[in-house]
Amino acid sequence: MLTATASTWVLRPAVGAAARLRVGVAGGGIVGASIAMHLARAGASVWLFEKAAPAQGATRNSFAWVNAFVDDTHYRALRLESIAAYHALDRALSLGMVWGGYLNWASDGAEAAGVRANAYQLESSPYPVRAVAAQEIGRLDPNLATGPVSAAIYSSIDGHLDPVQVTRRFLVIATAAGARVLYPCEVTALEVARGRLRAVRTTQGTFALDRLVVAAGVDTPRLLAMAGFPLALRHAPGILAHSASVTPLTRLVHDAPGGVSFKQMADGSVVGTDAPTPPDTPEHQEIRAQVAQFPSVELERWHGERILGRIAQFLPGVHGAPLERLTLGFRPMPPDELPVMGSLPTCRAIHVAVTHSGVTLAPIVGRLTAEEVLNDSRAELFAPYRPERFGVRYLSNHASVRSTASFE
Ligand SMILES: Cc1cc2nc3c(=O)[nH]c(=O)nc-3n(C[C@H](O)[C@H](O)[C@H](O)COP(=O)(O)OP(=O)(O)OC[C@H]3O[C@@H](n4cnc5c(N)ncnc54)[C@H](O)[C@@H]3O)c2cc1C
Incomplete structure (x- = not known):
């Protein structure tokens, strides 16, 4: 199932006209960086434009769990390809990834039903996920204090990474x-x-380019609008608490009872959350309605310490570790939660690469986007993710699309 080899990440050098292509990449997050790397390795002339600094958008604020836990079988296969590519890339490029696997356990009946359903659904899939008993959890992760376990699953191929370091x-x-x-x-x-x-x-x-790849995270719609293509993303904020460095405790990514997720980075800090979005309180109204920062430092600290306290319930070694920072990030979330990949119907020279789970998908998106740009081809694995699926009324190739839009 894990088919990628060390050579998979390197494209064959482009030949002829493709080798002379001048390609721009808008966005220096993990997705744009991977695309630029694959394009440049294949021989294209590449310019990457980043409005702030590399890895400052969603990438910096990501939990960065590399996984294939989705219901859609095609999407799961795409993610499995990317995990395989990461295993190869990590060996070839020393990305410093942590390959400890993933554990999800439940203590009560309602959550246990969900865990069992996941195990059942994945049982006959190529994703090596299996049910585990409480005794085995103790062997997988001796520092864990699980409390009562009524159901648990484990994936051996999941991992996590430092998204800023890998982008760099x-x-x-x-x-x-x-x-x-x-x-x-x-x-x-x-x-x-x-x-x-x-x-x-x-x-x-001003740059005269043959192709442009837009990998601008939550800002992607603004750039696509300049090419006459309307795309709306969902607003999807998320918070993460980061502790100061503690002694090595765990190599796994954990989903614990009550929606508490956590992992320990290679630098010793523990990162996690107990809420996929900021809590629905009056204090968080602005964050939940628009891209806005935390209303106060006090609220940030309160959330961060509260989250670390909940993690310490399951990983006692974190108890008393100071809060290093709380991050608030905005996921680039397409309306149907699936990636949006490929050239635009309004201008074939402009490609889009925007997705949630962009950390997981960066290797496969980088490779396939580079192939499509250089060979003018359409990758089979991207077929369900074309921008055309949103059914917008786009202008035909014969209509004149002149963009005057600008947000200078
Ligand atoms: C809280 C949270 C948890 C997450 N957890 C996971 C997870 O566990 N696993 C996973 O796989 N994914 C996860 N994600 C999602 C993942 O982080 C993103 O999908 C991924 O980082 C997107 O990368 P990107 O490069 O597309 O976007 P970004 O990292 O946002 O980069 C886009 C870049 O484009 C730049 N830009 C914007 N406009 C312009 C312009 N006009 N010109 C030049 N540059 C421009 C921005 O400055 C930014 O640097 C999570 C995200 C969040 C917020």
Whole structure:
């Protein structure tokens, strides 16, 4: 099932016209960095434009669990390919990933039903997930205090990573292969006429490019609108508490009873949350309604300490560890929660790569997007994820689309 080998991440060098392609990538998160790395390794001339600094968007605020826990079988297969690619990339590029697997256990009846349903659904799939008994949990993770266990599942191939470090590593490799990584450099306007990309305007000048890949996270809709393609993302904030470094306690990613998720980074800090979104209280109204930061430092600290306290219930070694920071991030979440990948119907020279679970998907998205851009091809694995599925009324190739939109 894990088919990727060390060579899978390197594209064959492009030949002929493809080798001379000038390709821009808008966005220096983990997705844009992976695309730039794959393009540059394949021989394209690459410019990556990042409006702030690499890995400052959703990537910095991600839990960064590499997994394939989704119901849709095609999407699960795409994610499994990406996990396989990560195993190969980690060996080839020393990404510092933590491959401890994933454990989800429940203590009461209602949560246990969900855990058992997951085990049942995945039993005959290629994802190596299996039910485990309480005694085995003790062997898998001796530092855990599970409390009563009524159902548990374990995946042996899941892992986690430091998303900022891995993004930087991808960019180092892209740069070594000739890519120019420009920041702060914001893409401010796209010149598109008769379905063709004429130029990309940025705060560091105007670039005549053959292709542009938009991997701008939650800002992607603004850039696509400049090419006449309307895409709306859902608003999906999430918070994470980060402790100061503690002694090594666990290598697994955990989903514990009551919705508490946590892991320990390679640097010793423990990261986790007990809420996929900020709590629904008057204090959080602005965050829940729009992209806004925490209303006060006191509230941040209160949440962070509360979350670490809940984690310590299951991982006692965290007890008393100081809160290092609380992060608030905004997931780039397409309306149907599936990736949006490929060239735009309004301008084939502009590609989009926006997805939730972009940390998990970065290797496969990087490889397949680079292949599509360089070979003018359409990857079979991306078939269900085309932008066209949103059924927007887009202009035909013969209509003139001239973007004057700008957010300078
Ligand atoms: C709380 C939380 C938990 C998560 N947990 C997981 C998880 O466990 N596993 C998982 O796989 N995924 C997880 N995700 C999702 C994952 O983090 C994202 O899908 C991924 O980081 C997206 O990467 P990206 O490169 O597409 O976007 P980003 O990291 O947001 O990068 C986009 C970049 O584009 C730049 N940009 C925007 N506009 C412009 C412009 N006009 N010009 C130039 N640059 C521009 C931004 O500055 C930004 O740096 C989580 C996300 C959050 C917030």
